[in-house]
Every structure is written in structure tokens, then in C-alpha cells.
Amino acid sequence: MDVQKNRILFLLERFNQGIATPSEMEELDAWYASFEDEATPALTEAQKQMGKQRLFNQLDQLTAEPPKQHRLPLLRYASAAAVLLIITGTFLFWPSSKREKEEIQLATTVDVAPGGDKAVLTLADGRKIILEDSPDGQVAAEGNMTIIKLNSGMLAYQNTAKNANAASQLNTINTPVGGQFQVILSDGTKVWLNAASSITFPNQFNGKVREVSTTGETYFEVATLKNGSKEKVPFRVSTGEQKIEVLGTQFNINAYGDQKQYQTTLVEGSIRLSQNKITKLLQPGQQASIQLEKDIINISETDVEKAIAWKNGLFKFDNTDIMSLMKQLERWYPIEVVYEGKIPDERFFGKIERNYTLSEVLKVLQLGQVHFKIDDKTNTNGKRKLIVMP
Secondary structure, three states: OHHHHHHHHHHHHHHHOOOOOHHHHHHHHHHHHOOEEOOOOOOOHHHHHHHHHHHHHHHHHHHHOOOOOEEOOOOOOOOOOEEEEEEOOEEEEEEOOOOOOOOOOOEOOOOOOOOEEOOEEEOOOOOEEEHHHOOOEEEEEEOOEEEEEOOOOOEEEEEOOOOOOOOOOEEEEEOOOOEEEEEEOOOOOEEEEOOOOEEEEEOOOOOOOEEEEEEEEEEEEOOOOEOOOOOEOOEEEEEOOEEEEEOOOEEEEEEOOOOOEEEEEEEEOOEEEEEOOEEEEEOOOEEEEEEOOOOEEEEEEOOHHHHOHHHHOEEEEEEEEHHHHHHHHHHHOOEEEEEOOOOOOOEEEEEEEOOOOHHHHHHHHOOOOOEEEEEEEEOOOOOEEEEEEO
16 A cells, blocks of 8 residues: 555656656556545645645555546546646645546637747837837847847847947837746846746946846846956846845846846855845745835745746746735736636645647636636726636
8 A cells, every 4th residue: 555655646746846757647647537426625724734645545545446537527628638636725736638528518609829939129229110010130229239039939139240339228128918038138147037027237348247137937047147357247136125135047027017026046156135135145946035115035946947937938836825826827818817716725735838729728617616607808908807706
């Protein structure tokens, strides 16, 4: 019996680390499919441990009883969508490549497409370029810089050196709700922008310090740059009152204006983070949470994979409440979320790919004690109302 338990836990751990082989995924898929239909109600915090034991009891039955089909309502799509397992009042998503005969019905006749590569580039002279509509090749030229859209869809700034004395000029890239974009700055630094985000930067770095400012959520891979005396040129990022200084590193900034705190996660290297008169040094794997109203910076170890999941094309939830989850969906899909009745208190764990339509995502979430309806009409902002119900 212990062998079976250990095997499943071993496979789950490999899945969580993203290293499970196709055969191991099939083995886990068969394990989930062996359960009979039975919804597990949300549990109080005091009942969580009982729920964990219930999971082990289910593992015990694997060798004691013949396999039973569909113990839990599993949702599968031919496009490798997600499966949800209800355990201890939380929801675990599972990738699958098969289609289940019985699918959860969603109270809607319409659907909403996922976001994609969309952004607007504003040049120093005020010209605006819709990047998703621009063909590959040269997009614009300013001073020494040629701005090129690569065949990968990424924007790149290249120095043509036609005028050695040309002054740098500020450019801004804005992504809308449902947009994301990537840019390579003139020093080789790579920046990913999540939905409803922006970065303002000089089209070329001429001074002793490289400085940019951002809003929303951005991920940086900062290139090392040395001046004439071979000293490293610092790289600084400003987000409101938050200042970040780096030399060469990878980090994520989550600083949406509708949040009460900003979060900066360090993936590699080191950064110095300041909020007014408070300064903290981050190490890889740490996250700084800034409480804006109190000027407090809390440093903690964090799940880096979760922090940068959006950059890798995923939603990742880890004990995430429904309102926080819906906020992520609001930024990626053109929707306005409203709540009817009591706000569900379920917590969610797992991953869902961001390229699924809204209805595909909601069908997975609806396997729990939460229901949804997408309004047939759009509002004045072109968004559909998504109603969340217990």
C-alpha cells in the first residue's frame, strides 16, 4: 500500500516540477479517471487535515478495489485543457489530452477569446504605432536607433550610429487588457509586458545610469553594460514610489494600480529595492511585498514559477481566492466581473494555459462550488459582463 502511495506522490511531485514524462502523465491521468463521481464540499480550515487523510484513503483503494470510473467530474478537452480534482475544499487542475464524454455546462451562449500579442508604441514625437498590425521589419527610426519588429513578434532597438551626438528620446510601450508584448532595449535588455502594463524608456542609453519606468506587470532580463572605464552601468526601474537598482539580473515586478501592494520577485542575480526611505536587498527566490499605504517592505521566500507563470503562458494558482483569480482573468479577457449573492470562499491550486477561451477556463472552475454566466451583450468599453455566483 505504501508503495502505491509513494508512487502517486512521486508522480505528483514530478508533475509539479514540470518534468513528468508522457508515460508518467498517462499513469496519473488513469489514476484520476479511476475515481467515481462524488463532489467533495468545501471544508473549514480545521477539516483540511481530515481531507488529506481522505486522499490517502483513496490511494489505499487503488489496490483494494477494482477501478471505478469518474469518481470526480473530470473536464478534458482535445486541445489538452485542464482537469480539476476537488480535495480538502481546494481545486487542483490537471493537464490532459483526452476528451471526457460528460462535460460541465456553462450558462452562456457566447465565448470570449484569450488575449495575445498586442501593444501600442508611442514615439518621442507623439506618433503611435499599433504593433500587432505592423509587419515584420522596420517599424520606425529615431536618431541613431532603428526600431524593428522581428519575425518572432518581438520589438528590437538597433543602433545605426548615423549620428554619434544624437540625443536619446523617450519611448513608451503600452499593452491593453488582453495584451502582452516583448521588447529588446538598445542595451540588449529583454522586457516582457503583461496585460494592462507599460514601460517608458530611452531609445538609447547614453548616461552613467540606465533608467526606465513601468506600470502593471513586467519581467526583466537585464543585460550587463560597461562604460568606457569598464565599470558596470547600473540599471534602475521606477514604479510609482518603488525604485529598483540592478547590475545584471532577472526579476518580475507586479505593480498594478488597483492593488494595495506591489510585489517584486527576484529570479537571478541581486537587486536593491527602495520605497521612500526604506531599502532592502533581495536574493534569488525572494519576493518583496510593499504595502503602499504603510510604506512597509516584507521579504519572503516565494514560488518563483508562480510569479512568472504569465510570462510562460500560464495562470498558476496557489491557495488563490476567487476574487484574486477573477482579477487575473479580467486583465487577460475583455470582461467585467460582478458577483451575485455570497462570494464563494473556495481556494484554488494549479495551472491553466492562457491560450484557452474564457468558457474553457470557466468550465474547469465551475467544477467546484462556484458558477458563472457570461452576458450576451458588451458594455460601452467593449467588455462582456461575467457574473460569479455561489
